[in-house]
Amino acid sequence: MTSLSMRLRHLVAAAVAATLLLTATPAAGAVLDADYVGSVQVGKKAELRAVAPDLYIPSGVLTTIDGRTLWARDPESQRAMASTTKIMTAVVVLENANLDDVVAVDKRAARVGESSMGLVNGEKFTVRDLLKGVLIQSGNDAATLVAEHVGGSVDNFVEMMNAKAAALDLKDTHYANPHGLDAKGHHTSADDLVSLARYAMRNPDFRAIVATYKTKVRSDLYTHSLTNHNSLLKSYRGAEGVKTGNTSDAGYCIVFAADRNGVELVGAVMGAATPGGRAQQTKKLFDWGFKHYKLTSLLDAGQRFGRVPVSDYMERTVGAISAEATSAAVFDLAGEVKQRIDLRKSVPAPVKAGETVGTLTIYQGKTVLRQVALVADKDIPAPSFGQRVVFFFGKLWRGIFGS
Secondary structure (H helix, E strand, O other): OOHHHHHHHHHHHHHHHHHHHHHHOOOOOOOOOOOEEOOEEHHHOHHHHOOOOOOOOOEEEEEEOOOOEEEEEOOOOOEOOHHHHHHHHHHHHHHHOOOOOEEEOOHHHHOOOOOOOOOOOOOEEEHHHHHHHHHOOOOHHHHHHHHHHHHOOHHHHHHHHHHHHHHOOOOOOEOOOOOOOOOOOOEEOHHHHHHHHHHHOOOHHHHHHHOOOEEEEEOOOOEEEEEOOOOHHHHOOOEEEEEEEEEOOOEEEEEEEEEEOOEEEEEEEEEEOOHHHHHHHHHHHHHHHHHHEEEEEEEOOOOEEEEEEEOOOOOOEEEEEEOOOEEEEEEOOOOOEEEEEEEOOOEOOOEOOOOEEEEEEEEEOOEEEEEEEEEEOOOEOOOOHHHHHHHHHHHHHHHHHOO
16 A cells, blocks of 8 residues: 555544544533543533543543543443554563564565554564564554464464453453454453553563654664654653554544653543544543542551550550551542541550551542551550559459449
8 A cells, every 4th residue: 555545544534533523522512421530420410520521532531550440431332443452462472472582574464564663574573672563663564473473373363362351351352353453343442441551561561662652673684763653652741651543443542651740540542533633632631630630648647546445454545546657649539538447446565656556447439548557656564463463353343343
């Protein structure tokens, strides 16, 4: 396919995606009643409509790195996924191949077409460098080559992709190829994409590659320059990757991750009309996320939370204090942050300062934000023999005659 015809095809795809988007969402005020903020639909709480992000995309999700959903629109609808497919391609390769293996390019991989790393038949690469071609340059040729190497054939590799999707409980996902070109039965959802990305980001090799904007790799014959299609790596503070994609059926998609001040978010935007629109909507979504989900001081060290009886004495107690200052990321649209105090019924002497005497649970709705040890505020020595005798008869008297 010539570069001119490819450009024409992309222009037509963008026009079709724009038309579908305009018919799928309102022309103004693109906050939908069916959108979710946290676990609540916007249409069920008027106050959420005023603060929900106004996005012009048919589907998307924003979560924390540990899986808490902050925002979602049509998160489980099955859609074409384009080159975000390559997240799973990379996962299967990373878990089933030696990255130092050397692979020779064959004719099938070299002629896949569309987005390409520029592989030349016969040249040899390490699997690690081919993965860079898959995730940075979004090379369909590189994706096909690693699939053949790991699976023995592309078809076998696709079976491995689908098996991994099932293992990760990606219920809306099915793969027909390792590169993401439109195909029957090749689909995912925004929810599944973000779940997969969070899983992939546990792998340090994956993290390092998707965060790279430009690099070069060398085969035994040629040097290949790779440039990431993710413009947000240059323009968005805290950007960490992950993967973009676009086809006629998928529109412009992105799975994105960013970290600011120790808060890490992962999101997906699906079906944007243009690459610029994809970047703009992603920035808007993540700006909203970092505004409403941020590190908050929950507790100072040494705060008091009651007293615990010391069982070897008659009237003596020890103070229960927080062991340390505590902060956590809090979603300010998810309701009041509350505390639950659980103290031991009693503790035996001697008691050492810093000994655990209870637990403080800090929660928001059903989400536990932190559990903190409550500790004794001072030493309490064991009673002397004479004191024990007095306490024994004192307790006996109370048991018989009452206090």
